[in-house]
Amino acid sequence: MLGKAEVAxxxxxxxxxxxxxxxxxxxxxxxGRWHIMREVAxxxxxPQGVLNRLADYPMPSVRVALANxxxxxxELRQQLSLDDEWLVRWALTxxxxxxxxxxxxxxxxxxxxVRESARYKLTKPWIS
Numbered sequence: 738m739l740g741k742a743e744v745a746x747x748x749x750x751x752x753x754x755x756x757x758x759x760x761x762x763x764x765x766x767x768x769g770r771w772h773i774m775r776e777v778a779x780x781x782x783x784p785q786g787v788l789n790r791l792a793d794y795p796m797p798s799v800r801v802a803l804a805n806x807x808x809x810x811x812e813l814r815q816q817l818s819l820d821d822e823w824l825v826r827w828a829l830t831x832x833x834x835x836x837x838x839x840x841x842x843x844x845x846x847x848x849x850x851v852r853e854s855a856r857y858k859l860t861k862p863w864i865s
Contacts, residue, residue, distance in 0.1 A: 743767065743770060743773065746763045746766065746767050746770075746773050747772065747773050747776060749763060750763050750773055750776035750777045750780060751776045751780070752780075753780065753781065753782065754782075755780065755782060756782065757782050757783065757784050760777055760780055760782060760783045760784065760787065761783075761784050761786075761787055763777055764777050764783070764787045764790070764791075768790075771794070771795075771796035771798065771799055774791060774794060774796070774799045775796070775798050775799045775802045776802070777791070778791045778794070778799050778800070778802040778803040778806060779802035779803070779805060779806055780806070781806060781807060781808040782808075783806070783808070785808075785809075785810055785813075788803060788806065788808075788809050788810070788813055789810075789813060791803050792813055792816050792817060797822040797824060797825060800817065800820060800822065800825045801822075801824055801825050801828045803817065803825075804817045804820075804825050804826075804828035804829045804832060805828050805831060805832055806832070807832060807833060807834040808834075809832075809834070811836060814829060814832070814834070814835055814836070814839055815839060817829055818839050818842055818843060823846075823848035823850065823851055826843055826846060826848065826851045827848070827850055827851045827854055829843065830843055830851065830854035830855045830857075830858050831854070835858075837859070840855045840858055840859050841855075841859065843855035844856045844859060
């Protein structure tokens, strides 16, 4: 059962208007709560340092949200392109900010769904 503070943190992390300072605080305070970290990872206002910390988060759904974050750095997307979970790599192919070289690499991925999605994105770059 979630406490009131955790519910408030979850809601705040989910909102796109939440300040970077509050997102930093939420990440520091609730780092062990994957459902809150998933929202922090997907929020475009989350500071890059927090996003970098979440790249190694043990719960794949947090890394999937991170891979979908348009504000994640190029270096972070490159790191996520090597993730063991195919769904994280697939999420990168859905992110309009993922660079051409990363998509080229993913077009040769061992997982068919990742390969096909990356190849499709390479042939139709205007689709996000």
